[in-house]
Amino acid sequence: MKEKKTSPYHHGNLKEALLKTALEMIDREGLDAITLRDLTQRLGTSRTAVYRHFASKEVLILGVIEKGYEQLDLLFTPIFQDRTRSVAERFETMGRAYLDFAVEHPNLYRLLFGEKFRREREEICDYKNETQANGLYALIGLLLEAQEEGIVARENPMVQAATVWASIHGLASLLIDGHLLMSDNIEAIYEYSQGMLLKGLR
Amino acid sequence: MKEKKTSPYHHGNLKEALLKTALEMIDREGLDAITLRDLTQRLGTSRTAVYRHFASKEVLILGVIEKGYEQLDLLFTPIFQDRTRSVAERFETMGRAYLDFAVEHPNLYRLLFGEKFRREREEICDYKNETQANGLYALIGLLLEAQEEGIVARENPMVQAATVWASIHGLASLLIDGHLLMSDNIEAIYEYSQGMLLKGLR
DNA sequence: CATATAATGTTAGCATTGTCAACATTATAT
DNA sequence: ATATAATGTTGACAATGCTAACATTATATG
Numbered sequence: 013m014k015e016k017k018t019s020p021y022h023h024g025n026l027k028e029a030l031l032k033t034a035l036e037m038i039d040r041e042g043l044d045a046i047t048l049r050d051l052t053q054r055l056g057t058s059r060t061a062v063y064r065h066f067a068s069k070e071v072l073i074l075g076v077i078e079k080g081y082e083q084l085d086l087l088f089t090p091i092f093q094d095r096t097r098s099v100a101e102r103f104e105t106m107g108r109a110y111l112d113f114a115v116e117h118p119n120l121y122r123l124l125f126g127e128k129f130r131r132e133r134e135e136i137c138d139y140k141n142e143t144q145a146n147g148l149y150a151l152i153g154l155l156l157e158a159q160e161e162g163i164v165a166r167e168n169p170m171v172q173a174a175t176v177w178a179s180i181h182g183l184a185s186l187l188i189d190g191h192l193l194m195s196d197n198i199e200a201i202y203e204y205s206q207g208m209l210l211k212g213l214r
Numbered sequence: 215m216k217e218k219k220t221s222p223y224h225h226g227n228l229k230e231a232l233l234k235t236a237l238e239m240i241d242r243e244g245l246d247a248i249t250l251r252d253l254t255q256r257l258g259t260s261r262t263a264v265y266r267h268f269a270s271k272e273v274l275i276l277g278v279i280e281k282g283y284e285q286l287d288l289l290f291t292p293i294f295q296d297r298t299r300s301v302a303e304r305f306e307t308m309g310r311a312y313l314d315f316a317v318e319h320p321n322l323y324r325l326l327f328g329e330k331f332r333r334e335r336e337e338i339c340d341y342k343n344e345t346q347a348n349g350l351y352a353l354i355g356l357l358l359e360a361q362e363e364g365i366v367a368r369e370n371p372m373v374q375a376a377t378v379w380a381s382i383h384g385l386a387s388l389l390i391d392g393h394l395l396m397s398d399n400i401e402a403i404y405e406y407s408q409g410m411l412l413k414g415l416r
Numbered sequence: 417c418a419t420a421t422a423a424t425g426t427t428a429g430c431a432t433t434g435t436c437a438a439c440a441t442t443a444t445a446t
Numbered sequence: 447a448t449a450t451a452a453t454g455t456t457g458a459c460a461a462t463g464c465t466a467a468c469a470t471t472a473t474a475t476g
Contacts, residue, residue: 026424048463058426060464065424069463122329127320127391167406174394174403175385175410182384183377189329192376201376204369208377212414228453250434260455262435267453271434 027065029055035076035120042119043073043128073123074132080124085146087113092150099158100210106154107180107206114184121188125181148173155213164213172213179209229267231257237278237322244321245275245330275325276334282326287348289315294352301360302412308356309382309408316386323390327383350375357415366415374415381411 033054037046048069049059066072091106114121151173158164164172183205186192192201235256239248250271251261268274293308316323353375360366366374385407388394394403 047461049461059462060427061425063464118329125388125391125393127324130392168402171399171402171406174388174399175381175407178384178388178403178407179377179381180384181388182380182382185387186327186376186380186383189327190332191327197373197376200370200373201380204373205377205380208411208414211416212410212412214413249432251432261433262456263454265435 026055026057026061030062030065030072031075031079034072035079038073038076038123039117039120043123070129070132074129077123077129077133080120084113084124088147089150092154099154099161100163102154103158103210104206106151108202110180111184111187111202114188118188121184125185148177151177158213163210176209176213179205228257228259228263232264232267232274233277233281236274237281240275240278240325241319241322245325272331272334276331279325279331279335282322286315286326290349291352294356301356301363302365304356305360305412306408308353310404312382313386313389313404316390320390323386327387350379353379360415365412378411378415381407 030051034046034051037051037054048062052059052061055061062069062072066075088106088109091102091109094102097105152169155164155169155172155176159166159169183202187198192198232253236248236253239253239256250264254261254263257263264271264274268277290308290311293304293311296304299307354371357366357371357374357378361368361371385404389400394400
């Protein structure tokens with residue numbers, strides 16, 4: 013399929029390759045560690061080839077962010093929408109999947125849910141963080157279902173969703189940023205959190 | 215008091231001035247925005263004067279972090295220890311003060327509770343994040359008091375503290391990092407969070 | 417098919433920034 | 447009083463993002 017000639021002048025699919033490799037590098041080494049020179053060298057092109065596809069390093073990163081959200085979407089949507097499982101089950105599974113993702117991909121998690129390029133995400137790309145919004149809406153949907161079942165109080169689901177998300181995001185952040193020193197208790201903390209959330213939402 | 219001569223060769227108190235100004239700059243413009251050249255220029259010294267007091271930029275930042283924790287301590291300790299107020303009141307006031315600090319000093323908040331230099335904080339300085347630990351211990355103490363009063367279940371207070379901290383940290387982070395778009399609802403979200411926490415802890 | 421034009425890639429070089437080495441000036445101690 | 451330590455300065459280097467000018471390949475249009 014792919015011609016493996018000794019580096020042809022035109023890469024063929026450099027844009028996608030840049031996004032893919034950049035995402036991998038960020039995932040592995042963190043946002044601050046990646047360098048355009050390093051990135052391009054791994055792809056066998058010259059350092060400025062990036063600029064034929066992205067206006068700047070920042071714009072490239074914005075592409076990576078978009079790609080990251082898409083991957084998250086692929087991961088989470090099935091869990092949310094698995095109607096074969098009870099609301100409580102989906103809630104539990106979802107929380108665990110979210111935490112697992114953060115722990116397994118801390119650098120990527122920070123990129124997606126951190127502060128960097130916040131303004132630019134909405135200015136340059138106008139996809140308005142669709143996926144992230146999707147995630148919130150999915151959570152709101154789940155909470156509405158839970159309200160139907162009577163296991164969650166009938167209050168503003170947006171406020172509830174924000175509260176739930178904040179709880180889990182806080183736990184994920186403290187964990188991957190090394191602020192919870194009693195790491196062996198993670199499981200206990202997570203279970204307590206879940207229980208407290210369910211109890212508090214009732 | 216201070217001699218305002220036309221820049222004497224020796225600054226007199228450069229180390230403290232560096233820490234103070236660096237903290238102000240980080241608070242205002244964020245960690246990534248500060249530059250040793252910029253910093254030293256504002257203090258009227260040459261760019262490399264820093265290295266007579268700090269081994270590197272990173273070590274300087276570690277000093278700023280320490281200073282930041284001290285300031286936080288000064289701000290929070292009185293609230294925790296104000297025995298004239300009920301446990302519930304202190305809990306409420308504390309949460310609000312914490313959130314206020316994050317919103318008013320987002321860059322500083324990210325520096326103190328973010329990921330950067332995590333390892334180095336414990337390797338180089340050996341103060342072991344005393345203040346942060348102090349904060350957690352103070353919260354644990356408050357929870358123990360609350361357990362005495364019967365408004366919080368008698369379970370592992372460390373786990374409870376981590377859960378509470380995660381909730382509020384998550385809310386603060388999502389807020390200052392721009393992930394909660396319905397910014398007008400912040401107050402509602404915060405109040406709901408507090409209520410949910412108290413209910414869930416019971 | 418031929419060739420003009422767009423797309424894509426390369427090399428050279430600049431500005432910024434952290435850092436080091438060598439040197440200069442001031443404070444402190446003996 | 448002067449040797450030594452403390453503190454500050456200048457010059458330079460390497461890494462990095464980026465621009466300009468040029469080179470090569472693909473695509474389209476006659």
